[in-house]
Amino acid sequence: MKTVTGQDGNFRVTATDRSGKIHDYCAKKVIVSTGYYDLANRLNVPGEDLPIVFHYYKEPYPYYDSDVLVVGGKNSAAETALDLWRHGARVTLVHRDDKISPGVKYWVRPDLENRIKNKEITAYFNSTVKEIAENYVLLSTPQGPLELKNDFVMAMTGYQPPFDFMKSMGIQFHDDEFHTPAYNEQTMGTNISGLYLAGVVCGGLKTNKWFIVKGGKTRAIVKVLGRGAIFLTSSLFTLASWMFWALFNLLAFCAACFTVSLPCRMVASMLRRILPFSTSTQCLAAGTNQLRAAARSFTLVRAPLYQRRWRRSCSHP
Ligand SMILES: Cc1cc2nc3c(=O)[nH]c(=O)nc-3n(C[C@H](O)[C@H](O)[C@H](O)COP(=O)(O)OP(=O)(O)OC[C@H]3O[C@@H](n4cnc5c(N)ncnc54)[C@H](O)[C@@H]3O)c2cc1C
Numbered sequence: 001m002k003t004v005t006g007q008d009g010n011f012r013v014t015a016t017d018r019s020g021k022i023h024d025y026c027a028k029k030v031i032v033s034t035g036y037y038d039l040a041n042r043l044n045v046p047g048e049d050l051p052i053v054f055h056y057y058k059e060p061y062p063y064y065d066s067d068v069l070v071v072g073g074k075n076s077a078a079e080t081a082l083d084l085w086r087h088g089a090r091v092t093l094v095h096r097d098d099k100i101s102p103g104v105k106y107w108v109r110p111d112l113e114n115r116i117k118n119k120e121i122t123a124y125f126n127s128t129v130k131e132i133a134e135n136y137v138l139l140s141t142p143q144g145p146l147e148l149k150n151d152f153v154m155a156m157t158g159y160q161p162p163f164d165f166m167k168s169m170g171i172q173f174h175d176d177e178f179h180t181p182a183y184n185e186q187t188m189g190t191n192i193s194g195l196y197l198a199g200v201v202c203g204g205l206k207t208n209k210w211f212i213v214k215g216g217k218t219r220a221i222v223k224v225l226g227r228g229a230i231f232l233t234s235s236l237f238t239l240a241s242w243m244f245w246a247l248f249n250l251l252a253f254c255a256a257c258f259t260v261s262l263p264c265r266m267v268a269s270m271l272r273r274i275l276p277f278s279t280s281t282q283c284l285a286a287g288t289n290q291l292r293a294a295a296r297s298f299t300l301v302r303a304p305l306y307q308r309r310w311r312r313s314c315s316h317p
């Protein structure tokens with residue numbers, strides 16, 4: 001979507017397709033729900049444009065047995081660091097704050113903190129990247145400059161909504177630090193009659209304000225607009241797919257619990273008969289840790305195979 005002009009009942013929307021061909025559309029109403037992942041926050045350091053630096057994380061296999069620097073301390077950085085480590089990369093995390101963000105999902109944060117505590121992932125807090133080169137990175141840490149051997153950089157430093165695109169439509173913004181667009185909280189309508197906002201784009205730079213639980217507002221928009229609106233993007237689709245996955249995972253989890261719990265309970269009751277309660281609980285906890293370690297070993301055995309297959313399928317590093 002390139003431009004939106006016009007007014008309520010008579011909008012003109014210009015878009016380009018993959019081949020760059022221009023298409024014009026007419027719409028009575030327009031909803032802007034362009035998210036905030038298309039513009040990454042840059043580090044603005046020398047070497048950031050090297051092909052070893054990525055602002056989007058897709059898969060772990062290219063980075064098996066490599067030194068990877070993950071920049072950031074929020075959800076994207078946390079999940080990227082853990083996934084890379086689980087698939088055999090040597091991960092270093094650098095974060096400008098003094099700890100992992102409290103906003104990181106509560107089931108991800110302790111996992112990352114424990115990997116750092118166990119020195120499985122090296123972390124530098126209160127630190128920033130100063131320079132990136134082909135095979136090293138230069139960090140600024142509280143102990144002074146630090147040069148690290150490095151192969152790839154995952155700059156998970158956040159994203160921001162396409163403010164220029166929104167301004168080009170004439171949308172007004174509040175004069176606040178988050179650059180929040182002005183809209184009516186009941187109708188989601190902007191200052192331009194017939195033009196509405198939906199999804200995280202409503203939060204400006206405060207993107208975490210709009211989480212999945214806010215989906216009710218997206219539903220409200222449909223009631224207001226009725227037919228004839230153009231959905232610039234897929235807010236509702238995103239919500240529906242999250243709900244589908246949540247249900248699917250819940251069912252899978254219940255099935256797994258049922259399958260696993262029966263033998264576990266049998267073992268636990270046997271242990272309880274022969275050992276004091278605390279000892280049998282410790283045995284089960286130790287067993288769980290062994291299972292987790294076995295799962296990671298299994299992943300690491302498969303990682304080089306996946307990496308070879310991945311390399312055959314594309315010419316990426
Ligand atoms: C790793 C990760 C984990 C996450 N985990 C969770 C979670 O557990 N729970 C949760 O609630 N949220 C989570 N999120 C956030 C969630 O993905 C977003 O909040 C949600 O997708 C926002 O929905 P949206 O429809 O507003 O924008 P998006 O889903 O980002 O959709 C925007 C769409 O608009 C398109 N677009 C942008 N500009 C244009 C244009 N000019 N023309 C046409 N199309 C355009 C984009 O390509 C994109 O397809 C996670 C995000 C990431 C990256």
